[in-house]
Amino acid sequence: MHGVAVSGLLARTLELAVHDLGRGDLVPARYQVDLFRPARMIGTTARATVVREGPRLVLVDAVIEQDGEIMARASATFLQPTKAPATTVWTSPDDRPTPPPPELLPAAGEHHVPIFASERPWSNNFTEHQNSGRHQTWQTAMPIVADEECTPFQAVASIADATSMVVNWGRGGVEFINTDIGLALSRLPEDTSLGLRVTDHVTSDGVAVGTAEVFDRSGVFGTATVTSLANTRRTVDFSGSEWDGSRDHPGAGA
Structure with a gap:
C-alpha cells in the first residue's frame, strides 16, 4: 500500500478523534508519521488515542493495524x-x-498524475x-475512504508522502527510502x-534529511520533512517511466 494511502488514513483517524471531542475550534499544526512496516493491500483498521486535551490544544x-x-x-x-502578534520576525x-x-x-x-518541475519546466x-x-x-x-470526500488535512497529509520524491530525486533516480513523514502547518x-518544493537535503553515511515547503494557490503555509536511508539496491528509476507526458492527466491510484 502506497505511503499516500497510509498517511491519509492516519490523518483521517486523527481528524475524526478531534471531531468526536467537539473541538471544531482547532486546526492541525504538527503531524508526524513513522513508517516502519510495509502495509499490504488487505483489510486495514485504524484507531486513535487522545493524549491530552486542553483549552488551546x-x-x-x-x-x-x-x-x-x-x-x-x-x-x-x-x-x-488566535490573533497574531504585531511583532516583525525574519522570514x-x-x-x-x-x-x-x-x-x-x-x-x-x-x-491527476503528479506534475513536476526541476531543471525542466512543469510537466x-x-x-x-x-x-x-x-x-x-x-x-x-x-479520497482516503471510498465515497467519502477528502478533507484539506487528509489531502496535505497524504500528499506529504511525496516529500521523499522532491527531496531525494536526483540524476540517478530516487536512491533513498523515507522512514517517516513530518508536517508543520x-x-x-x-x-x-497543493505543491511541495525542496528547500534542503543533507546526508551523512547514507542517512538523509530532506525539507520541503508546502504551498497552495495562496502561497506557502507549512514545511514537510522526511528522514531517509540510502536504498541504492532498490532505486526508483524514472528514466524509462511509462508516464512520459503522452497522455493528458491519466488517473493514478494510491
Whole structure:
C-alpha cells in the first residue's frame, strides 16, 4: 500500500478523534508519521488515542493495524488559532514557489498524475525530470475512504508522502527510502490541490534529511520533512517511466 494511502488514513483517524471531542475550534499544526512496516493491500483498521486535551490544544496518537500488527503510527497537535502578534520576525526570502500554469492542470478537484518541475519546466513527463535540479510537485489528493470526500488535512497529509520524491530525486533516480513523514502547518490548504518544493537535503553515511515547503494557490503555509536511508539496491528509476507526458492527466491510484 502506497505511503499516500497510509498517511491519509492516519490523518483521517486523527481528524475524526478531534471531531468526536467537539473541538471544531482547532486546526492541525504538527503531524508526524513513522513508517516502519510495509502495509499490504488487505483489510486495514485504524484507531486513535487522545493524549491530552486542553483549552488551546489537543494531542492525539493514531496507529494502523493489519492482521493484529501495527504497521505505522502518527501523532498530531491540534491548536486553537488566535490573533497574531504585531511583532516583525525574519522570514525566508521572496523566492516562493507558485503552482503550474492553469493550462497544464485538469479541472479543479480532479485527481491527476503528479506534475513536476526541476531543471525542466512543469510537466507530467517523469523521465525528463530525472535530473539534479531543484524539484517541486503539484498534486490533487484522492479520497482516503471510498465515497467519502477528502478533507484539506487528509489531502496535505497524504500528499506529504511525496516529500521523499522532491527531496531525494536526483540524476540517478530516487536512491533513498523515507522512514517517516513530518508536517508543520500554519494553516490548512485552501482545497485538496497543493505543491511541495525542496528547500534542503543533507546526508551523512547514507542517512538523509530532506525539507520541503508546502504551498497552495495562496502561497506557502507549512514545511514537510522526511528522514531517509540510502536504498541504492532498490532505486526508483524514472528514466524509462511509462508516464512520459503522452497522455493528458491519466488517473493514478494510491
